[in-house]
Amino acid sequence: MATAPHAGPHLQVRPDWLARRREAPLEPDLPIIDPHHHLWDRPGSRYLLEDLLADTGSGHDVRATVYVQARAMLRADGPVEERSLGETEFANGVAACSASGVYGPTRACAGIVGMVDLMLGEAAGPLLERHQRVAGERLRGIRNTTAWHESPEILSNPIPPPPGMLTSAGFRQGAALLPGFGLSLDIWAYHTQLDDVLALARSLPALQLVLNHCGGPLGAGPYAGRRAEVLAEWRDRMARLAELPNVAVKLGGLGMAVNGFGFEKGETPPGSEELAAAFAPYILGCIELFGPERCMFESNFPVDKGSYGYTVLWNAFKRLTAGMAQGERTALFAGTAARIYRLPLGPAA
Template sequence: MTPREAAIKRGAPPHHWVDDAWLALRTEDVLDAQRPIVDPHHHIWDRPHSTYQLPELLADLNTGHAVRGTVFVECSSMYRAEGDPRFASVGEVEYINGVGAASASGRYGAVRACAGIVGKVDLTMGAFAREVLQACKDRAPERFKGIRHMVAWDASPEVSSLLKPPPPGLMPDPAFRQGFAQLAPLGLSFDAWCYHPQLPQLIDLVDAFPDTRVIVNHLGGRAALGPYAGRKDDVFREWKGTIDALAKRPNTFIKLGGIGMRLGGFDFHERDLPPTSAELAEAWGPYVQACIDAFGPARAMFESNFPVDKGCCSYRVLWNAFKRMAQGCSEAEKADLFAGTAIRAYGLPEALGRAG
């Protein structure tokens, strides 16, 4: 494969292809190496084009940063092949709970991978969703923290980056909302993955359920492809306005990451060399800072979104970039952004926020 062919493949939809040889061309020393990190967003899967299981995850977690724990977020993997199809997604929770148990044994070091689990339950089942949510809790009582039912939809095929995009209009749908209503009584959170034009719908959903903890993924899904390409300043104003409005809802949190996806419109994956952490901090900094300004460090958390964002940079470079972006924060604010907020949002053991 020629360098040009590799660059094209790295940028191919729906997600960046991980080019390990290309990533190896960029090395950096770890910044602020003793700072405890809880990574609140990564996946584990076994797909035809990509395998990212515990060994691959550990290889990234053990690249120099003091990662103390992680939260797994659903990716439609390891579903049950038999039984009532409404409970198929419980299989993913069962599987990841086993991964978490393996990590908790200490056999693989001090990090506690998958200390929290965000599963998938189809909320359009309405009130019956409670039965499936309870089944997930029963299978992983210590680790199951909430669900993500992806609602990210856009009319442009360039924007829609999911292998199986959801139908439009899920958040206002009565059946979806009936399912959503089952979360708070069970003490469960909702991870919201939508594109930025959908944020007004998310605000309406949050207002309808003020007792449900909502964790917004990937900077609120700022899109820079398709109809949003070439409109950087306008899109920023539109996106920031809804981010500021959403942040006024006290039951919301936001994840600072997922920026390496092609959705963000950056061209790092097309370059001959992977980006440095300084380059990433300069390019991504305005968006991250806008979210921190809106939500405050106590409701904002850095995330890796690996292996998806690994198409853009290595784990070491990514967290170096985050640390550069947080240089102007106080020690207490950094403690929140890198671990404390994730611990509170997901109800994780407080010990994960302390230096090992």
């Protein structure tokens, strides 16, 4: 059977290319919770439990993971606003398989960040209740597709959102419901949208916001070749966000085409030293601004797998934090994720 062509804005995962870079895991006993990954089965791109566990089982001590909304396994029928129940059912089923222990010690999808259309405003409430019934105690947060830019060269979602979602009254009304359900809000936004994230966070101080992918510093399209300028703009906006105690940040997600690092263009994948050097201004900048108690490392796999391997990525994170205190590293690699997503950090099996 012929392989389906690769589809969508994500970089293609090339196992043969990734195999050209091998590293032994550094500090393999350091506990990790990976708080951001996806699972899906799309034309030319399949990443399911077996694939995730092959990555998490590659040498680092990954105790648990958090599944994040990715439009996977949506129901084919029924009202549009209810179709994302299929994704929550899917992630919860994967979590149940993993919780059996049959597939090893890592508890995949121990937390779930699902999708309820917050643009529905107050009408999102009944849907949030249904998702909680489907996922039970595993539902920890909600994420909508919100990363938007006017340039057609800036694209990271298979179906881009309409502009202005983060500032709309409906979205704010829907987001305001989340604390009552014990849920946080994950937000994927580019650095050009961080003022909108700031306004939302200020308006909803009781809501825990989790900013994805270091706040989305862009390096492609109109931002190619402007890394120093973007870094200054990004840091200024992130500093204002860091003043709000209800905002946390995921450190990672920098391997996408929109970030413009171009790792995928190399004859061999980057090593952990190269990644650490490239990511340092953003990751260390986030830690400086927000503190380890509001930062958590993430893989963003399989999206970032088009640029580097799982073992190499976590090695880079360990290199970046090698000089930090043990308590700070515990927070960054597992503690912050465990607290915000309310996950146990049990002993390795």
